[in-house]
Amino acid sequence: MKKLTRLFTRNNRIVEDDEPWRFTSVVRRLRGIPSPEKPKKLKSDGEKKSLQTVESRLSIEERICNENSAQTDDNVGRITVATDATEYSEFKLDLSPEILAKANDYRYDKCLGQGQYSTVYRAWNTRHNKPTAVKKVVLTRLSTHELNLCRNEIKLLQAVKSPYVVRLLDNFVENYGEVLCIALELMDGGDLEGQLDYLRGNGRLFGERSVWFYFHQICCGLLALHENRILHRDLKPANVFMSGNGRCKLGDLGMSRMIGNRTKNVRTKCGSAFYMAPEIYGIHGYHFKSDIWSLGCLLYEMCTLCPPFYEQSSEYALCKRITSARRTPLFPPYYSKYIDYFIDKCLQLDSNKRPTIEQCQSAAVKMQQVFQSNITKRQIHR
Numbered sequence: 001m002k003k004l005t006r007l008f009t010r011n012n013r014i015v016e017d018d019e020p021w022r023f024t025s026v027v028r029r030l031r032g033i034p035s036p037e038k039p040k041k042l043k044s045d046g047e048k049k050s051l052q053t054v055e056s057r058l059s060i061e062e063r064i065c066n067e068n069s070a071q072t073d074d075n076v077g078r079i080t081v082a083t084d085a086t087e088y089s090e091f092k093l094d095l096s097p098e099i100l101a102k103a104n105d106y107r108y109d110k111c112l113g114q115g116q117y118s119t120v121y122r123a124w125n126t127r128h129n130k131p132t133a134v135k136k137v138v139l140t141r142l143s144t145h146e147l148n149l150c151r152n153e154i155k156l157l158q159a160v161k162s163p164y165v166v167r168l169l170d171n172f173v174e175n176y177g178e179v180l181c182i183a184l185e186l187m188d189g190g191d192l193e194g195q196l197d198y199l200r201g202n203g204r205l206f207g208e209r210s211v212w213f214y215f216h217q218i219c220c221g222l223l224a225l226h227e228n229r230i231l232h233r234d235l236k237p238a239n240v241f242m243s244g245n246g247r248c249k250l251g252d253l254g255m256s257r258m259i260g261n262r263t264k265n266v267r268t269k270c271g272s273a274f275y276m277a278p279e280i281y282g283i284h285g286y287h288f289k290s291d292i293w294s295l296g297c298l299l300y301e302m303c304t305l306c307p308p309f310y311e312q313s314s315e316y317a318l319c320k321r322i323t324s325a326r327r328t329p330l331f332p333p334y335y336s337k338y339i340d341y342f343i344d345k346c347l348q349l350d351s352n353k354r355p356t357i358e359q360c361q362s363a364a365v366k367m368q369q370v371f372q373s374n375i376t377k378r379q380i381h382r
Helices: 002-010 020-031 045-068 085-091 097-105 144-159 192-202 208-227 289-304 315-324 337-346 357-372
Strands: 070-073 078-081 106-114 119-125 130-138 168-174 179-184 240-242 248-250
Touching (some): 208 357, 289 337
Antiparallel strands (some): 070 078, 106 119, 119 130
């Protein structure tokens, strides 16, 4: 009750003593307790909207606060819950008239795709007169973990400014704070996964020149993240977005994490199974070199249209295959030996033996220059 009262007070929505039913109805809604009696009818539509705003904001903030106000006491090994009202100020939704008015600047055209907890639309920004992509997330339907992913993605996209990472244009709310809208740079060419599906369906492969062209841009995007101390943790074809002119950029930073200078290793197991580094399955943690492993898997799939450690039988069998680094070699007549050698370097079991992202980008630049100068594959190895 104490925490709920603070939330009401902090948002300037103090419950009056002569209207106790409002407070109890919100508590019942948060705890899932059915109301024994129907509350009094509100006098006007304005009062209804005001109450909906309070309940929506309270339910969202309450779930976020329950997760983030828990702090670990390393000395005694227990969880202590913060009670200071300042702990919750970071997670408050801004429902000012200026923020709500931003929704009127967008005209929605069509649905571009639907994820686990969001839907992406193609939209037109009437204020700036240009197309954008708007990701809509219904906050009231999300779990605490999914709410944290949304907040994390916005925070990291604001921190990274690179032509090789999908740019965050704006974020605002609709429906009195129940729907979060994230306006992103429009990538009208789909994603790399769609390009690979097209090649699979037509029985074709990327030429090696195209492989290095895309790989260089992916390396530049990952370099921008690592320079900002950001670990992507979910690098895969579906998170490489394409433009109409063939350029590609990294996106979907929901699983990413910013690592402090004093943090040696991260231990949270997350990502897409086919692209996860072997150390993620271990107990000692992982660092930036785990992204290099995913980068090698991505390069391999661009050449073969299949992940290097594809396994359908079970997760245990997939884990055994990844931790032993068993993969099928590339097609020798179609690709140079250098690309197979470079994949081997990225897929080293010992993360310290893998190249850095700077070395990966340098190699991609060199190979691009080789193919642009029309040097034959036989001359590459001299």
